[in-house]
Amino acid sequence: MAEEKHVMTMLVDNQPGVTSRVTGLFSGKGFNIESICGCPTSDPGISRITITTKANPPVVEQIEKQLRKLVNVIKLRSLDGPKAVRRELALVCVQARGEQRTEVLRIVDIFRGKIVDAGLEHFIIEVTGEEEKIQAMLNLLEPIGIKKLSRTGPIGLIREPK
Amino acid sequence: MQLTGAQILMRVLKEEGVDTLFGYPGGAVIDIYDELLRSGLRHIMVRHEQGAVHAADGYARVSGKVGVCLVTSGPGATNTVTGIASAHCDSIPLVVLTGQVPTHLIGNDAFQEVDIVGITRPCTKHNYLVESTADLARILREAFHLARSGRPGPVLVDIPKNVATGRAGVPPAGEVRIRSYNPTYRPNGKQLKEVARLIRESRRPMIFAGGGVILSQGSTELSRLARREQIPVATSLMGLGAFPGSDPLSLGMIGMHGTYRSNMASSACDLMLAVGVRFDDRVTGRTDAFAAQARIVHIDIDPSSIRKNIPVAVPVVGDCRISLQMINALLDGGAAHELAERRRPWLEQIAAWKSTQPLAYRQCERIKPQFVVEKIYALTRGEAIVTTEVGQNQMWAAQYYLFDRPNRFVTSGGLGCMGFGLPAAIGAQIACPERTVVDIAGDGSIQMNIQEMATAVQYDLPVKIAILNNGHLGMVRQWQELFYGKRYSATRVECAPDFVKLAEAYGAVGLRATRPEEVEPVLQEALAVRRPVIMDFVVEAEECVYPMVPAGAPITEMLLV
Ligand SMILES: Cc1ncc(C[n+]2csc(CCOP(=O)(O)OP(=O)(O)O)c2C)c(N)n1
Ligand SMILES: [Mg+2]
Numbered sequence: 001m002a003e004e005k006h007v008m009t010m011l012v013d014n015q016p017g018v019t020s021r022v023t024g025l026f027s028g029k030g031f032n033i034e035s036i037c038g039c040p041t042s043d044p045g046i047s048r049i050t051i052t053t054k055a056n057p058p059v060v061e062q063i064e065k066q067l068r069k070l071v072n073v074i075k076l077r078s079l080d081g082p083k084a085v086r087r088e089l090a091l092v093c094v095q096a097r098g099e100q101r102t103e104v105l106r107i108v109d110i111f112r113g114k115i116v117d118a119g120l121e122h123f124i125i126e127v128t129g130e131e132e133k134i135q136a137m138l139n140l141l142e143p144i145g146i147k148k149l150s151r152t153g154p155i156g157l158i159r160e161p162k
Numbered sequence: 163m164q165l166t167g168a169q170i171l172m173r174v175l176k177e178e179g180v181d182t183l184f185g186y187p188g189g190a191v192i193d194i195y196d197e198l199l200r201s202g203l204r205h206i207m208v209r210h211e212q213g214a215v216h217a218a219d220g221y222a223r224v225s226g227k228v229g230v231c232l233v234t235s236g237p238g239a240t241n242t243v244t245g246i247a248s249a250h251c252d253s254i255p256l257v258v259l260t261g262q263v264p265t266h267l268i269g270n271d272a273f274q275e276v277d278i279v280g281i282t283r284p285c286t287k288h289n290y291l292v293e294s295t296a297d298l299a300r301i302l303r304e305a306f307h308l309a310r311s312g313r314p315g316p317v318l319v320d321i322p323k324n325v326a327t328g329r330a331g332v333p334p335a336g337e338v339r340i341r342s343y344n345p346t347y348r349p350n351g352k353q354l355k356e357v358a359r360l361i362r363e364s365r366r367p368m369i370f371a372g373g374g375v376i377l378s379q380g381s382t383e384l385s386r387l388a389r390r391e392q393i394p395v396a397t398s399l400m401g402l403g404a405f406p407g408s409d410p411l412s413l414g415m416i417g418m419h420g421t422y423r424s425n426m427a428s429s430a431c432d433l434m435l436a437v438g439v440r441f442d443d444r445v446t447g448r449t450d451a452f453a454a455q456a457r458i459v460h461i462d463i464d465p466s467s468i469r470k471n472i473p474v475a476v477p478v479v480g481d482c483r484i485s486l487q488m489i490n491a492l493l494d495g496g497a498a499h500e501l502a503e504r505r506r507p508w509l510e511q512i513a514a515w516k517s518t519q520p521l522a523y524r525q526c527e528r529i530k531p532q533f534v535v536e537k538i539y540a541l542t543r544g545e546a547i548v549t550t551e552v553g554q555n556q557m558w559a560a561q562y563y564l565f566d567r568p569n570r571f572v573t574s575g576g577l578g579c580m581g582f583g584l585p586a587a588i589g590a591q592i593a594c595p596e597r598t599v600v601d602i603a604g605d606g607s608i609q610m611n612i613q614e615m616a617t618a619v620q621y622d623l624p625v626k627i628a629i630l631n632n633g634h635l636g637m638v639r640q641w642q643e644l645f646y647g648k649r650y651s652a653t654r655v656e657c658a659p660d661f662v663k664l665a666e667a668y669g670a671v672g673l674r675a676t677r678p679e680e681v682e683p684v685l686q687e688a689l690a691v692r693r694p695v696i697m698d699f700v701v702e703a704e705e706c707v708y709p710m711v712p713a714g715a716p717i718t719e720m721l722l723v
Contacts, residue, residue: 013342017291021283028284058469065466071288071308074342 001056005034007079007086007154008064013072014040014047021070022049031055031063035153046074050155079156086156090134091116092125095145104144111137122147130154167295167326168197171259174302175203177335180230182206182221182592184214188234190261190274193326198232206592206621209613211238213585215245215316216574216611219254220589223572224547226379228255228309229589235261236274239320240281244579246316247285251576252400253377255314257305258286264324265293279320287315295328307338312345313464314377345463349480349488356476357435357459358492364433364457366508367393370416373400373575374438374462376568380483381405384437386490392505394512396424398439399560400575407564408544413512414521417445418711419557422519423512425709425717428453430511436460438482441471442576451716461485521561522723523705529678531555531630531701535562538600538628541685546598547572547590551583551607553637555630557707559602581610587625588618598626598689605631605655615668618694626688627696629661632703640706644721665696674698 012018019038026033031053038049053063067076079086096104101123108115108125111133117124127137131154138146165173171194175183182204187195198205208214211233218229229249233242239260249256263272279291288308290301298321305317361367375384381404388395388411395405396413405412414421416428428434434456439445446452449471457475460468461482468477478485523532535558538546548563549572550556556573565571572590574582583601591599601608608629618625630636639653665672671693675684681699688695709720 017279017283020280024283062466062470069464069466071340071343 001058003054003056005052005054006060007050007052007084007156008067008076009048009050009079009156010067010076011041011074012047012049013074014045015072018047018072019049021072022051022067025066025070026053026063029066031059035151037153037155050079050153052153077158079154079158084156084158086130086154087128088131088134088152088154089126089128090138090149090151092127092138092141092146093148094123094125094141095121095147096123097121100144104141107137107140113137164329164331166193166197166329167298167321168194170295170298170330170332171302171321171326172197172201172203173332174299175230176201178303178306179227183230183232184208184217184221184589185232186211186214186234186238188238188261188274190235190263190323191232191321191326193323194232194259194261194321205232206588206617208585208617210611211241212245212581213588213611213614213617215242215249215256215258216582216585217589217592217614218256219245219249220549220572220586221593222254222256222589224569224590225593226569228257228306230257230259232259233261234274235263235278236276239278240276243281243285244577246282246318248574248577248579248582249316250285250287252373252574253314254316255309256316257302257309258316258318260318260320261326262291262320262322265322266324268322278318282318285316286318289318289320291320292322292325295325295330298325298330299332303335303338304340307340308343312343346479347463347481347484349461349478349485351488353476353478354485354488354492357478357489360433360457360459360476361391361393361435361489361493365504366431367391367433367435368413368427368431369393369395369405370398370428370434370436370439371395371401371404372398372437372439374482375401375404376438378438378463378481378483379568380438380486381568383483383486383490385409387486387493390490391493392501392509393435394427394509396420396427398442398445398575399573401439402560402571403565403568406566408566415560417442417717418447418713419561419707419709420717421521421561422709422720422722423515425711425720426515427512429455429716429718431456434458436474437486438462440467443471446471447711447715447717451718519722524723525678526702527678528702529675529681529699531632531699531705532558532562533678534628534630534681534699534701535559535602537681537685538602539563541682541689542598542600546570546600547594549573549583549586549590549599549601551601551603552578552580553604553607553635554632554640554705554707555602555604555607555636557637558630563602580604580607582607584608584611584618584625584627585614587627588614588623591623591625592621601625601627603627603629604636605629605633605658606635609658612664615665615670615694615696619669623694624692625694627694629696629698631658631661631698631700632705633658634703636705637707639704643704643706644710645712661696661698670694670696672696672698674700676700
């Protein structure tokens with residue numbers, strides 16, 4: 001069965017050690033984590049952790065069941081498909097000299113990115129969007145020269161009923 | 163009123179119905195031990211913390227109560243890990259209390275500091291570090307609730323020294339509520355109707371029962387279902403006793419060392435009702451060949467057990483006893499049409515498997531280990547509580563001692579942990595002082611927690627240890643014999659002590675049998691004295707456990723005697 005990317009989000013007790021219970025489950029059971037992102041919610045007692053994994057459907061089912069079994073996991077939802085909005089933030093430091101500079105600015109513009117730091121030979125670009133969009137921008141920047149890259153991995157929310 | 167942490171602990175233990183704990187003291191728990199003197203609780207001082215956990219495990223399994231351990235920080239805590247892991251694999255309800263260095267020293271590499279919460283995270287159902295005395299009562303109540311509810315398991319509570327000495331008020335006891343923890347006890351009714359329909363339609367049904375039936379006290383309902391619908395029952399190692407082993411419908415154990423008829427039935431059945439099992443690889447062998455003709459119904463309280471290893475047709479999430487009760491109620495409605503007639507070919511087939519390939523061994527002039535177990539069964543009239551060590555001894559105990567009731571067979575199933583049997587027997591004997599408790603042991607395993615002989619003698623616990631002394635780490639030797647060209651690498655038990663003298667050195671009784679005719683008199687003598695006894699049965703050294711399914715093969719491909 002084919003492995004595919006899946007994004008899942010969970011509300012957990014905001015207590016010491018909870019993140020390690022979650023990540024320990026993945027490493028202990030041989031599940032994969034592509035990205036993980038966690039922060040407290042508007043309720044300081046609760047945090048939200050969002051994880052992207054790559055697995056085939058039965059393994060995804062096991063991952064979800066095992067996560068639900070953790071006493072500190074309050075609620076778990078899948079963020080796959082159109083029922084959810086997903087966003088990722090990336091900061092990209094690109095090397096840019098001479099005429100490359102206008103090229104970089106044009107690419108940033110196309111992807112509605114922002115320049116958050118500029119020097120004589122570099123820019124740091126901030127961009128948000130779905131993973132595919134970020135990947136598309138990175139593909140264009142790659143030949144120019146990516147010096148450093150930091151990505152959050154996806155976060156997301158389920159859409160409310162219209 | 164403000165109480166110290168140690169006083170709060172004693173109070174909650176009593177609230178939870180605890181009367182006995184198994185433990186070993188040290189600096190980090192000295193305040194708790196001081197309070198223990200005034201508490202009226204019974205403390206069993208073991209000789210190694212691993213022994214405390216296995217003893218609490220044995221106690222929990224035969225009493226149905228939560229087993230409780232108390233140990234110090236650092237090495238005391240790390241010594242519990244194997245016991246906790248074993249209880250976790252077998253879903254045994256335990257609360258393990260560990261001392262910890264004072265909160266202000268945590269993280270400083272203080273003397274006898276270890277991150278026991280970190281270490282035991284993957285092998286507990288849940289665990290806690292108590293950060294303040296004010297949290298202690300709530301956490302302890304949650305710990306007991308988690309340990310015994312849903313799919314039971316061990317819960318560890320790490321108590322820093324200053325939490326035990328600090329003071330706080332105690333909130334009144336009430337129902338424990340954990341918002342993220344709500345096990346499903348009552349299964350979905352629609353699923354059960356489907357199960358009832360499948361039972362009525364099937365021609366070759368079988369039940370595969372596991373430890374979940376015993377943990378949920380579902381044996382009576384299971385027997386009702388099996389007998390009324392004439393469904394044969396195989397059990398996992400953990401399920402032995404869930405259905406009477408001497409019942410004509412019993413198929414015995416299934417899997418790597420299962421009976422011929424169990425393993426054959428599993429591949430011929432058209433419906434498998436799997437109740438409270440987790441389809442361990444020691445049961446299924448090659449999974450794609452397992453129960454290949456059957457529709458599988460899987461009933462378990464833990465949703466993550468379902469579809470983990472085996473695809474199933476009807477998943478039922480719920481308590482085994484309640485589910486079986488509801489299935490029985492559904493079947494009560496419709497009459498089984500010519501049931502006996504329908505079942506006859508299937509039951510005849512099973513009877514034929516049983517008569518052509520019964521469990522068997524060849525007698526010789528030396529003692530056969532299977533013969534010893536048969537004699538233990540006969541002389542205890544099948545009424546003993548039997549604990550085991552791990553290896554061949556464990557498998558022969560499982561094969562040749564028939565359990566007609568649950569909570570009588572106590573073995574480290576999932577972890578397969580050598581050194582389990584003696585401390586577990588101690589715990590079982592404490593829970594049932596009037597019953598005969600026998601540890602069926604190996605000469606290798608018994609040496610892993612032999613120090614607990616002192617505990618048995620000190621507390622006057624008349625456990626009977628029957629060592630099937632084959633001079634080898636027999637089960638590993640068996641694999642070497644069968645699959646590694648008889649290259650016996652590191653499997654001779656060299657320099658074993660004289661077990662008779664060893665028993666006497668501890669103040670227990672030591673007996674030995676070297677010839678078949680001595681087996682019965684030795685057993686009779688051992689069972690007659692109300693003292694701990696070690697029986698050294700010098701048995702045939704190169705005996706193998708059969709049937710045996712080579713690892714990874716379909717379970718119908720058995721090596722037979
Ligand atoms: C703690 C531990 N270490 C190693 C093993 C691997 N092992 C499984 S069975 C076995 C042999 C046990 O020997 P013995 O107690 O003499 O039992 P026998 O098989 O001879 O009856 C060993 C070493 C284990 N199960 N547990
Ligand atoms: Mg041996």
